[in-house]
Amino acid sequence: MARPRFVNSFLSAARRVGIRPGPPSLRVHILLWTLLPLVVFLLGLSFTDVYGHQQAMKVMVEERDRSLAQAVAGRIADGLGYHARLLADLGSDPALLGTGSDEPARALAQPSAPFEGLVAFDRQGQVRATGGDGNAWAQAGFAVSLAAAAGGSARPAYLARAEGGLAPYHLAIAVPLSDGGALVGVLPLASTGVPVGAEGLLASAQAYGRVLDEQGVPIYEAGVPARGTPAADSVVTTVVPVPGTDWHVELSEPWHSLVPLVLRYAQATVLIAAAAVLIALASMVVGVRYVSGPLAALGQQAQRVAWGDFEAVGRSVGGVEEIASLQRALQQMAAQVRSYQAAMRGYVGAITRGQEEERLRLARELHDDTVQSLIALGQRMERLQKSCAREGDGCAAQLGELRQSLRSLVHDVRRLIADLRPTGLDELGLEPALEMLVGRLPASYHAAFTVEGTPRRLGLDLELALYRIAQEALKNVEQHSGASHVDVRLSFEEQGVRLVVADDGAGFAAPSTPDDLARSGHFGLLGMRERAVLAGGSLRLSSVPGRGTRVEAYLPSRR
Numbered sequence: 001m002a003r004p005r006f007v008n009s010f011l012s013a014a015r016r017v018g019i020r021p022g023p024p025s026l027r028v029h030i031l032l033w034t035l036l037p038l039v040v041f042l043l044g045l046s047f048t049d050v051y052g053h054q055q056a057m058k059v060m061v062e063e064r065d066r067s068l069a070q071a072v073a074g075r076i077a078d079g080l081g082y083h084a085r086l087l088a089d090l091g092s093d094p095a096l097l098g099t100g101s102d103e104p105a106r107a108l109a110q111p112s113a114p115f116e117g118l119v120a121f122d123r124q125g126q127v128r129a130t131g132g133d134g135n136a137w138a139q140a141g142f143a144v145s146l147a148a149a150a151g152g153s154a155r156p157a158y159l160a161r162a163e164g165g166l167a168p169y170h171l172a173i174a175v176p177l178s179d180g181g182a183l184v185g186v187l188p189l190a191s192t193g194v195p196v197g198a199e200g201l202l203a204s205a206q207a208y209g210r211v212l213d214e215q216g217v218p219i220y221e222a223g224v225p226a227r228g229t230p231a232a233d234s235v236v237t238t239v240v241p242v243p244g245t246d247w248h249v250e251l252s253e254p255w256h257s258l259v260p261l262v263l264r265y266a267q268a269t270v271l272i273a274a275a276a277v278l279i280a281l282a283s284m285v286v287g288v289r290y291v292s293g294p295l296a297a298l299g300q301q302a303q304r305v306a307w308g309d310f311e312a313v314g315r316s317v318g319g320v321e322e323i324a325s326l327q328r329a330l331q332q333m334a335a336q337v338r339s340y341q342a343a344m345r346g347y348v349g350a351i352t353r354g355q356e357e358e359r360l361r362l363a364r365e366l367h368d369d370t371v372q373s374l375i376a377l378g379q380r381m382e383r384l385q386k387s388c389a390r391e392g393d394g395c396a397a398q399l400g401e402l403r404q405s406l407r408s409l410v411h412d413v414r415r416l417i418a419d420l421r422p423t424g425l426d427e428l429g430l431e432p433a434l435e436m437l438v439g440r441l442p443a444s445y446h447a448a449f450t451v452e453g454t455p456r457r458l459g460l461d462l463e464l465a466l467y468r469i470a471q472e473a474l475k476n477v478e479q480h481s482g483a484s485h486v487d488v489r490l491s492f493e494e495q496g497v498r499l500v501v502a503d504d505g506a507g508f509a510a511p512s513t514p515d516d517l518a519r520s521g522h523f524g525l526l527g528m529r530e531r532a533v534l535a536g537g538s539l540r541l542s543s544v545p546g547r548g549t550r551v552e553a554y555l556p557s558r559r
């Protein structure tokens with residue numbers, strides 16, 4: 001897969017400044033795998049914690065503002081109520097309620113402070129008396145409508161809006177009179193206690209407080225309103241009614257600014273946690289790519305080395321540095337085992353050659369000396385038997401028996417010689433030698449010998465090796481198989497020669513390598529394999545109990 005060009009230029013730039021992008025070491029992986037989940041967990045924990053704290057903080061600010069607003073509303077209600085009662089006292093003066101035409105005017109002539117002016121209305125809304133500045137606004141709209149509002153009701157009416165002729169920053173109060181009329185008084189707002197109560201709002205530096213009348217028009221403001229347009233949930237607003245009126249105290253506070261900086265960015269922790277999860281996932285993918293995958297590949301290579309395939313460990317499996325060094329160690333081990341094996345093979349080869357030479361020497365000695373002497377002995381006995389026959393006693397018959405046993409002795413020795421050094425192998429070649437070998441098997445085995453391909457001379461070493469393998473395999477057939485058919489096949493192939501010895505006998509649970517048999521003292525099959533390997537070939541054994549045994553040797557011919 002081709003890398004995008006920008007990745008290549010990035011990598012070469014990194015290489016130029018000495019950064020070599022390579023698989024990170026196992027230590028880095030472990031760090032990432034264990035540390036990252038922990039970080040994610042802690043972040044999650046702190047996020048829920050921070051969020052909980054924020055909510056608690058908001059509730060706390062709300063509750064504090066509510067009780068503050070309630071206290072302010074109480075103070076304002078006290079101030080208003082006090083002045084309403086003051087007015088009601090004046091209104092209870094019997095002079096004001098008398099029937100004489102100048103009596104009421106006298107009652108209000110000296111209006112008591114802090115009222116700047118007073119006006120009394122009768123139940124028909126007619127001005128009955130005025131006092132102070134009341135003369136000036138007795139017919140003003142605000143006075144008339146306020147008196148009308150209070151006249152029929154049981155509670156005082158208040159007005160602080162500068163409308164209907166009421167001067168700014170003034171408060172008008174109307175209280176009902178016992179005869180169904182109303183008394184209206186006007187006084188400066190500053191002396192009512194409204195501003196003093198509202199000042200209390202300023203006690204909290206961040207809060208912005210307002211006193212609103214029944215129409216929602218602000219009568220008084222305190223504090224600094226939040227700048228700009230703050231997010232709806234970042235400001236806590238509390239509205240509390242002023243008892244005995246239709247007024248309200250409103251308090252708003254940006255609670256977010258009260259929250260410590262660390263607690264304020266709870267949302268950001270979600271992003272951080274998400275990033276941490278992504279990094280953890282990426283590191284896991286890298287882990288599979290650079291650690292577990294290469295480890296599995298290395299495991300397979302090690303297994304193949306155990307089976308003798310030393311080349312297997314040569315291919316790089318990649319992965320982190322630790323795995324690369326493990327592979328290097330494995331390669332060194334394989335090389336060492338291989339050279340040890342080569343030395344052993346050399347040694348075994350030397351022993352095998354020595355053995356064959358010794359057998360050759362023995363065979364020659366037996367053939368040249370022993371057999372010749374035995375033949376000479378036989379000839380002398382023959383002559384002796386002839387002269388004895390003429391004398392006619394029983395010694396000729398005895399000599400005949402002796403000659404017979406001498407002949408069988410010569411036969412046995414010849415067979416021994418043949419075993420030691422296969423007759424005909426040197427002169428005639430492998431094919432007739434094997435045919436003779438197979439022919440020597442008892443008839444009960446129904447042995448068959450077939451040749452495939454065009455027979456050719458292979459060189460004495462190779463022919464001897466094949467002969468010895470066949471000899472050993474047939475010995476096993478005789479000793480262990482109890483077979484009723486034996487098939488020996490010699491195939492001359494293009495690159496080499498194949499020898500198969502198969503029987504239909506008892507069979508056995510063949511081990512995966514002959515080395516296992518050697519451990520329990522059976523060296524026949526091991527010797528066959530060593531001969532094949534020494535000649536550059538291989539030996540395969542297959543056997544199933546009850547289904548016979550098959551030994552196949554393949555030896556490449558010399559180039």
Ligand SMILES: Nc1ncnc2c1ncn2[C@@H]1O[C@H](COP(=O)(O)OP(=O)(O)O)[C@@H](O)[C@H]1O
Binds near residue numbers: 503508523525548549
């Ligand atoms: N053709 C065969 N049929 C049945 N068993 C066999 C045959 N060849 C070998 N075996 C089994 O394999 C074992 C190992 O054979 P080998 O290595 O030649 O050692 P040995 O012949 O000295 O026992 C034998 O003991 C026998 O149990």
Ligand SMILES: [Mg+2]
Binds near residue numbers: 472475476524525
């Ligand atoms: Mg054997």
